[in-house]
Amino acid sequence: MILKGKVFKFGNDVNTDYIISGKYKFKTLDMKELARHVMEDLDPNFYEKISAGDMIVAGTNFGCGSSREQAPLAIKHAGISCVLASSFARIFYRNAINTGLPLIECDTSNIDAGDLLEVNLEKGAVINHNKGREIAIIPLPMVMLKILSDGGLIPHFQKYGTFKFE
Amino acid sequence: MGKTITEKVFSRHSGRDVRAGELVVAQVNYIMGQDGTTPLTIRAFEEMGGKINDPSRIAFVIDHSAPSPNEGVSSLHHLMRTFAREQHISLYDIGDGVCHQLIPEQGHIVPGDLVIGADSHTCTYGAINVFSTGVGSTDLAAAMISGKLWFKVPETIKVCCTGILAPGVFSKDLILHIIGDFTADGAAYCAVEFIGEAVSALDVDERFTIANMAIEMGAEAGLMQYDEKVEQWLKGRAYRKGEPVTADADAFYVDIKHYDAAALEPQLACPHTVDNVVPVSQKAGIPIHQAFIGTCTNGRLTDLRVAAHILRGKKIFPGLRLIVAPASREIYLEAMREGLIQDLVAAGAAVVTPGCGPCVGTHNGIPSDGETVISTANRNFKGRMGNSTASIYLASPATVAASALHGEITDPRPFFL
Numbered sequence A: 001m002i003l004k005g006k007v008f009k010f011g012n013d014v015n016t017d018y019i020i021s022g023k024y025k026f027k028t029l030d031m032k033e034l035a036r037h038v039m040e041d042l043d044p045n046f047y048e049k050i051s052a053g054d055m056i057v058a059g060t061n062f063g064c065g066s067s068r069e070q071a072p073l074a075i076k077h078a079g080i081s082c083v084l085a086s087s088f089a090r091i092f093y094r095n096a097i098n099t100g101l102p103l104i105e106c107d108t109s110n111i112d113a114g115d116l117l118e119v120n121l122e123k124g125a126v127i128n129h130n131k132g133r134e135i136a137i138i139p140l141p142m143v144m145l146k147i148l149s150d151g152g153l154i155p156h157f158q159k160y161g162t163f164k165f166e
Numbered sequence B: 001m002g003k004t005i006t007e008k009v010f011s012r013h014s015g016r017d018v019r020a021g022e023l024v025v026a027q028v029n030y031i032m033g034q035d036g037t038t039p040l041t042i043r044a045f046e047e048m049g050g051k052i053n054d055p056s057r058i059a060f061v062i063d064h065s066a067p068s069p070n071e072g073v074s075s076l077h078h079l080m081r082t083f084a085r086e087q088h089i090s091l092y093d094i095g096d097g098v099c100h101q102l103i104p105e106q107g108h109i110v111p112g113d114l115v116i117g118a119d120s121h122t123c124t125y126g127a128i129n130v131f132s133t134g135v136g137s138t139d140l141a142a143a144m145i146s147g148k149l150w151f152k153v154p155e156t157i158k159v160c161c162t163g164i165l166a167p168g169v170f171s172k173d174l175i176l177h178i179i180g181d182f183t184a185d186g187a188a189y190c191a192v193e194f195i196g197e198a199v200s201a202l203d204v205d206e207r208f209t210i211a212n213m214a215i216e217m218g219a220e221a222g223l224m225q226y227d228e229k230v231e232q233w234l235k236g237r238a239y240r241k242g243e244p245v246t247a248d249a250d251a252f253y254v255d256i257k258h259y260d261a262a263a264l265e266p267q268l269a270c271p272h273t274v275d276n277v278v279p280v281s282q283k284a285g286i287p288i289h290q291a292f293i294g295t296c297t298n299g300r301l302t303d304l305r306v307a308a309h310i311l312r313g314k315k316i317f318p319g320l321r322l323i324v325a326p327a328s329r330e331i332y333l334e335a336m337r338e339g340l341i342q343d344l345v346a347a348g349a350a351v352v353t354p355g356c357g358p359c360v361g362t363h364n365g366i367p368s369d370g371e372t373v374i375s376t377a378n379r380n381f382k383g384r385m386g387n388s389t390a391s392i393y394l395a396s397p398a399t400v401a402a403s404a405l406h407g408e409i410t411d412p413r414p415f416f417l
Helices: A031-035 A070-077 A090-098 A142-149 A153-160 B005-014 B038-048 B071-087 B099-105 B120-128 B137-146 B171-182 B204-217 B228-234 B301-311 B329-337 B340-346 B397-406
Strands: A002-009 A055-058 A082-085 A103-106 A116-120 A125-128 A133-135 B023-027 B030-034 B058-061 B090-092 B114-118 B131-134 B148-152 B155-162 B190-195 B221-223 B255-260 B267-269 B277-279 B290-293 B321-324 B349-351 B372-375 B391-394
Touching (some): A055 A116, B005 B023, B005 B221, B038 B071, B058 B071, B058 B099, B120 B221, B137 B148, B204 B228, B290 B397
Parallel strands (some): B155 B255
Antiparallel strands (some): B267 B391
């Protein structure tokens, strides 16, 4: 799958409270409703600004804090196609892959807001069209590739009834 | 080469000899979900289409919005109660307490266990020699069906704390200082073993505070040794026999850090990150609108005793609000027997239902625009308490109680001379 989108840039340590605030997430399982509030505490108009396919690009430790799976789900339902960061917090990393939100771990220091990126998930290649260069990525661990290629952990369990990595 | 606590727990639960860096599918002993995460777990479980592996190894806790503040939450609570009843899963309902107090307090876990919870502060149980870690809702559903979860066995950082904390300085101050030094991702993807005289000298209640905050330095688990204090604490609680795990003397640590606990003064995490830590003395005098004592970090009996010691026979600062949430029903009852609740209420505190509300911004004390809060919780992110224009400082129960008394950030050490 090839994803193309415009970059929205954030800093280091973007926690899951910022991605989706506790004051919303405890109330509903309606992810479309939660999506309207995604990143609201960092950028109150974020949801209005983005278009389907756009990408979140951040520094280190993206998704730190609470284990709320509503964080990757709200990002996904807002129409964001993938998140690129220099590093991801562990629980968010698992939750995103489990729910089928693609993540790319790479050096994001030379990616700027507004850049147009092209991500080839199978090849693990990222091209920055504005900078005219390809960005090297840290590939997903085998287990996560398997879950992502099954479409997430729910389809994985529907298919195998348990964890199946061989 | 010997093994760390983590390598031993994962070897035991995966049935083969494993080392840090290896991928394992391991049997879990216990599975916990709370009301912020379990509704999604139930949905994932139903979509996966499996059966519950062993309902006696699962507990749900309604603590994050308890009692329910609105209809949306009420219907999610109803979903949890119905599912738990149908599947024969234990459910702790409103007023029973905060999940990370209840799971160890009610004896569900024992040393040597591998435990997962759909809450990032599940690392709390490391204080009683349990490898426990937070996961998301879908991982939890997968474990409920299979009894297992996949892990990459983490590397371990050893944190040695020498010396004994001075009077008026507590385990919260020690862990805040360590987080400030490590930063929010300094221990990312690692387990941390906390050892040394300063840790051994702490009661189990106080050790939970340290293990609880391991996630705030990015760690997967915050582990401690099994000793006589843990053995005593588990008496009358645990319904299984544990198999304590000790690290080998020649185990490999990816890093070893040393801290002098004796030299430490009370610490404060300043807005808006947990690793923004300075000594309380540097910020003394900042006016406070609201103070909060409670949470899975510092809502235990020891914490309430410290707060009552400072506030007994006095009145909190005029116009300041002090909210107290005991971490469980058992703690609440014991605090009443000891007269601590009487002391705190007489001093002006508003005691709310045992639960997480004020800490996570669901209800029970959302600050107003631009207000300053001092709290015993574990997170001070912008908006954490429900208002993104409020500022939150994190400190020990002693610092919070002393600050509530004076209406400004206050070093509590004069109360412990």
